[in-house]
Amino acid sequence: MASKSANVMARVEPEIKAQAEAVLDQLGLPVSVVINSLYRQIIMNNGLPFSLTIPTKLPVRDQMSAAQFDAMMEKGLIQAQAGNGMDLDEAFEQIMTRTAK
16 A cells, blocks of 8 residues: 555635534544545546535425534524524525425
8 A cells, every 4th residue: 555645735614624523433434534535436436426416405404413403503593693694584585486496
């Protein structure tokens, strides 16, 4: 096996990093192993080993883990505390537009 001497540096959102590392800890996988595996899959697939898509449906609570739900709620709370909200009528209009698709 080749010597591992190259470093990878990336800037990510702290909460995303923490959530991902918590999952990897539960799986017993170091981040370096996951990155190395991803790079190998990129090489083998000559591209990303998964598709990048925008979900057509809004997330459903029953399909989220507790950590995903908590992260979504925390993000909303932070936005609300910062005043980055919208009035109720505008919010309902957006919901109706998205669910009509």
